[in-house]
Amino acid sequence: MTNTQNIAVVGAGSFGTALAHHIASNRHRVSLWARDTSLLDAIRAEGENKKYLPGVSLANTLVCCEDLSQALVDTDHVLVAIPSQYFGECLDLIKRDAPVDCGLLWACKGLEATSGRLLSDVVEDKFGAERRRAVISGPTFAKELACGLPTAITVAANTKNYAESVVSLLHSDRFRTYISDDIRGVQIGGAFKNIYAIAAGISDGLNFGANARVAVITRGLAELMRLGETLGASAETLMGLSGVGDLILTCTDDQSRNRRFGLALGQGQTVELALKEIGQSVEGVIATEVAFQLARRKGVNMPIVEQVYRVINGQTSPASAVSALLGRPSRSEHAE
Numbered sequence: 001m002t003n004t005q006n007i008a009v010v011g012a013g014s015f016g017t018a019l020a021h022h023i024a025s026n027r028h029r030v031s032l033w034a035r036d037t038s039l040l041d042a043i044r045a046e047g048e049n050k051k052y053l054p055g056v057s058l059a060n061t062l063v064c065c066e067d068l069s070q071a072l073v074d075t076d077h078v079l080v081a082i083p084s085q086y087f088g089e090c091l092d093l094i095k096r097d098a099p100v101d102c103g104l105l106w107a108c109k110g111l112e113a114t115s116g117r118l119l120s121d122v123v124e125d126k127f128g129a130e131r132r133r134a135v136i137s138g139p140t141f142a143k144e145l146a147c148g149l150p151t152a153i154t155v156a157a158n159t160k161n162y163a164e165s166v167v168s169l170l171h172s173d174r175f176r177t178y179i180s181d182d183i184r185g186v187q188i189g190g191a192f193k194n195i196y197a198i199a200a201g202i203s204d205g206l207n208f209g210a211n212a213r214v215a216v217i218t219r220g221l222a223e224l225m226r227l228g229e230t231l232g233a234s235a236e237t238l239m240g241l242s243g244v245g246d247l248i249l250t251c252t253d254d255q256s257r258n259r260r261f262g263l264a265l266g267q268g269q270t271v272e273l274a275l276k277e278i279g280q281s282v283e284g285v286i287a288t289e290v291a292f293q294l295a296r297r298k299g300v301n302m303p304i305v306e307q308v309y310r311v312i313n314g315q316t317s318p319a320s321a322v323s324a325l326l327g328r329p330s331r332s333e334h335a336e
Contacts, residue, residue, distance in 0.1 A: 004028055007169060008071040008098075009079045010090060012039055012064075013280065014052040014142035015107055016081030021146050023079075023169050024059035031063045031071035040064040052280075056146045069097040077103045077169065079136075083281035084110025084191075087119050091126045103132035103162055105155075109190035109246075110283035116290035118187045132162040135183055136170070137190035138241040139249035141256075145175070152176040154242040156186040178241060185237030188228045189246055192291055194284030196220030197250035197258035198265070199308050202318045205266015212322075216304065217251050223302045227291065230298050258284040265311060266318045288312055303328060 005028050009020040012034035024030040034040055043049050044064045048056055065071035072078065078094055080087065087108055094104070104123060112122050123133050138153030145151050155170070155177050157163035163179045171177045180186055196216060203212045221244055228238045237243055250256040254263070261282045264274035275282060292309040295302040307321035316324070 005076040005169060006074055007031070007077045007079055008033065008075040009081060010034075010068070010094065011080060011082035012036070012043065012049060012052070013081065014049075015140075017043075017049045017053045017058070018142040018146035019079060019081055019107060020062055021056070021058045022172075022175060024062040026169065026172055028169060030061070031065045031075070033065045033068050033071040037066045040066055053142060053146055056143070068093055072097045072099070075099060075102050077105060077166070080104070080106040080108060082108060084108045084119060084283060085113035085281070085286065088112055088122050088126070091122065095126055103134070103165065105134040105136060105166055107136040109137060109194065111191050111287060111290050113286050116293065118184060118191075120183050120187060133158050134162055134166045135186050135190075136166070137186045137246065139245040141249070141253070143255065148174050150174050152178065152241055154178050154180050154186055154240060156180040156183045156242075158183065180237060182234045182237040184231065185228060185233030186242040188231055188233045189224065189238050189243035191283065191287050192224055192227065193220075193243070193247040193250055194258040195288045195291055195305055195308055196224070196247060197256050198262035198284045198288070199304050200251035201259040201262020201264075202266040202308070202311065203322065205263040206318060206322065208322065213251065217248060220251070220304055221247060223304055226300050227294065227302065230300055231294075257282050261285075271312055271314070285312060
């Protein structure tokens with residue numbers, strides 16, 4: 001067991017709560033903060049997050065802090081687990097009170113909403129290139145992590161020492177961590193795989209079967225690899241846990257909000273109603289817009305992204321989108 005560390009977890013949604021619980025169970029000191037103070041009050045009173053992680057008894061050492069500055073006192077690490085559209089705003093709050101030498105890590109699988117930038121670029125802008133930083137990503141559902149089911153993830157950091165420090169927070173006999181230095185690649189896999197989860201959901205919502213679902217996953221991976229190469233990601237990273245691993249998970253299991261969103265669209269629901277019924281952030285909606293614009297700007301062929309974009313923006317129906325994909329001319333499997 002490594003030395004006990006202080007961690008402030010920002011965000012009490014399903015994944016933030018699961019990570020806070022897991023790290024506290026690893027005998028580190030964890031403070032959990034969220035904007036919704038009533039949620040923190042309920043967690044404190046009931047010993048579980050009934051809104052986002054019902055049925056999981058949380059570590060009794062986990063401390064809920066209604067004041068962010070209190071949560072940040074003497075912290076060794078700040079872990080951000082919030083919808084990515086609020087990431088930059090959240091960093092401004094953290095910067096105001098966090099110790100100047102604390103590390104910053106995030107478990108957000110998305111992009112900055114206003115610019116489409118990777119979140120590591122936002123971190124560097126606000127905290128400088130020298131700040132210790134890391135991203136956590138991989139095929140993880142919050143409920144399974146919180147219940148102690150076997151899980152594996154990737155930690156990508158700007159230094160090996162910081163990656164190892166983050167591993168010491170997370171690693172356990174049921175939670176395996178792998179180290180990477182490809183921060184961009186790990187984020188690209190985590191953000192853009194959500195688009196293909198929407199596509200797989202649409203296909204299943206139309207009752208197109210297992211063959212079609214696997215075709216979406218496989219061709220989606222080909223598109224992800226092409227875009228990743230253009231954006232500076234390592235192909236090896238995209239073939240790992242944070243790429244193809246997360247892609248398979250989110251495309252095949254209904255715990256995925258992005259897949260459920262696609263299912264609803266395939267079954268005839270509107271975008272607005274589908275988002276309302278899910279009730280949490282669907283990161284793939286923003287990722288689709290960003291990927292579509294990037295593909296056009298950089299000349300990357302991404303037909304699945306294009307059709308998902310057209311469905312979300314009301315330019316075509318789910319059935320017509322699938323017909324457009326199936327009607328494309330035959331070509332070599334490895335051609336763009």
